Amino acid sequence: MDTGQCVHCGLCLSSCPTYMTTGLESESPRGRVFLLERLREDPSLLNSHAAKALDDCLDCRACEAVCPSHVPTGHLVEAWRAESAKSEFSDLQPEAFRIFRTVSRPLQLFFGSPKGLRWFQRLARLSKKPMVGSWLTRIKWIPQRLEGLTLGLPDTIPRHLSRVYHVKGHSNLSQRAMLFVGCVMDTVYADTNRHTADLLSLGKVDVIIPQNQRCCGALHMHGGQPDIAREWARKNIEAFETSGASIVVVTAAGCSAMLKEYQELFGPSDPFRVRAERFQNAVVDITALLPELPLPKVDKPQEQVQISVHDPCHLAHAQGIKPEVRQMLQKAGYTICEMTDSDRCCGAAGIYSLTHPEMAQQLLERKVSTIPQQVQWVAAANPGCILQIQSGLKAQSQTPRAMHPVDLIWTAYQRHGFLSE
Ligand code: SF4
Ligand code: SF4
Structure with a gap:
């Protein structure tokens, strides 16, 4: 990965959400690449302004998708975060980022095992109780941000993890898929994973849900902690290898983008590198797979149901998946009503809405303002985006609701x- 690839053409500027919001060159991909280049030459140049400009990057990869020189700006910033977290300059990073790093080991207890995930699910259910919700918002650390997150949670949170879903076996089918259940998807959006298994079975794919799989590690990667991501990557690769599946189906765009880059976590001499390559080549996001399956067409349109599609950054920019979601929704009988800049970041961006609440809020308000008034649903194939957009819609008392396209289909x-049923 090289900053020297940048030819300073500026073609990336208008696609960068932080540049479009602030108008500052330092908050643009070109400015960040320049900063990284200078810091590589002389690390002592780092000051709080430079650290802020780099930390403000959403890692949305919108710049990478349009860059003629293929500068991997998001990756470069991610790598810088991991390095700076270990350096003497780690104090220059935003406070919430440092708090996230401090609590990330205990967070492993939640996201690192099914038992922890069940506790996380219980807490999410508890936070929906009015008394508990208002008490939570009084906790000193990030009260407003927590309030926003609980507002975006679905009204009903499932009681069981999706991984315990009993999938009806179809051993005579040619393709076997490992369903990657994730962490937020396995708990808060467990029904979406169950619906995915149903649609795969309808599309003649045999589904298996290995119990020893783990969280993809994307949040830790974005937070500059590749060690934890690597630990979980090993577990997921082993789960896939012992499952007998030929593909890994993923329901969260953030997870599928991360899983498709597992090889980068392992150095050239690491024995896991080859296994990671095999694994990442088998990963497919559900939105890309559904159009390829022999699913029936709904001839009768869903009367009056109009849907707008938000394209998550890690689906549209990182994986180039956009028309497929619309094709599937139309095949299921829905009418699509496009929003402006459907692939502009909603501000969720992993832990960004917690670490950078002001910028995240500005991006959310812009996103909500572009949703056509007449739609009933906003389809978003990533849990962070669903949470974020749902909280924005509810805060403004707007009627549309955010939902995963799989649930609508x-x-x-x-x-x-x-x-x-
Ligand atoms: S990052 Fe790419 S698009 Fe942006 S200025 Fe550099 S070469 Fe041009
Ligand atoms: S990854 Fe997103 S926020 Fe970061 S520089 Fe690129 S377009 Fe801007």
Whole structure:
């Protein structure tokens, strides 16, 4: 990865959310690449302004998607975060970032095992109780941000992890998929994973859910902690290898983008590197897989149901998946009503809405303002985006609700008798 690839053309500027919000060159991809280049030459040049400019990057990869020189700005900033976290300059990073690093080991207890995930699920359910919700917002650390997150949670949080879903076996089917359940998807959005398994079975794919899989590690990677991400990557690779599956199906865009880059976590001499390459080549986001499956077409349109699609950064920019979501929703009988800049970041960006609440809020307000008034649903194939957009819609008392496209497609098939309850 090289900053020297940048030819300073500026083609990336208008796609960068932080540049479009602030108008500052230092908050643009070109400015960040320049900063990184200078810091590589002389690390002592780092001051709080430079650290802020780099930390403000959402890692949304919008710049990478348009850059003619293929400068991997998001990756470069991510690598800088990991290095600076270990350096004498770590004090220059935003306070919330440092707090995240401090609590990330205990967070492993939650996201690192099914038992921890069950506790996380219970806490999420508890936070929906009105008394508990208002008490939580009085906790000193990030009260407003916590309030925003609980507002975005679905009204009903499932009682069981999606990984315990009993998938009906189809051993005569040619393709076997490992369903990667994730952490937030396994708990808060467990129903989406269950609906995914149903749609895969309807599309003649055999589904297996290995119990020894772990969180993808994306949040830790974005937070500059590749060691934890690497530890979980090993577990996921082993789970896939022993599952007998030929593909890994993922329901969260942030996770699929991370899993598709597992090889980068391991050095050339690491025995896991080859295994990681095999693993990442098998990863497919559900939104890219569904159009390829022999799923039925719903001839009768879903009367009056209009949907707008938000394209998560890690789906549109990192994986180049955009039209597929619309194709599937239309096949299920829905009408699409496009929003402006559907692939502009909503401000969720992993832990960004916690570490950079002001910028995240500005991006969220812009996103909500672009949602067409007449739609009932906003389809978003990433849990962070669903949470963020849902909280923005609720805060403004707007009627549309954010939902994963899989849930909308499942509902249409279920209503038309293609799926049982
Ligand atoms: S990062 Fe890419 S698009 Fe942006 S100025 Fe450099 S070469 Fe041009
Ligand atoms: S990754 Fe996103 S926020 Fe960061 S420089 Fe690129 S476009 Fe801007």
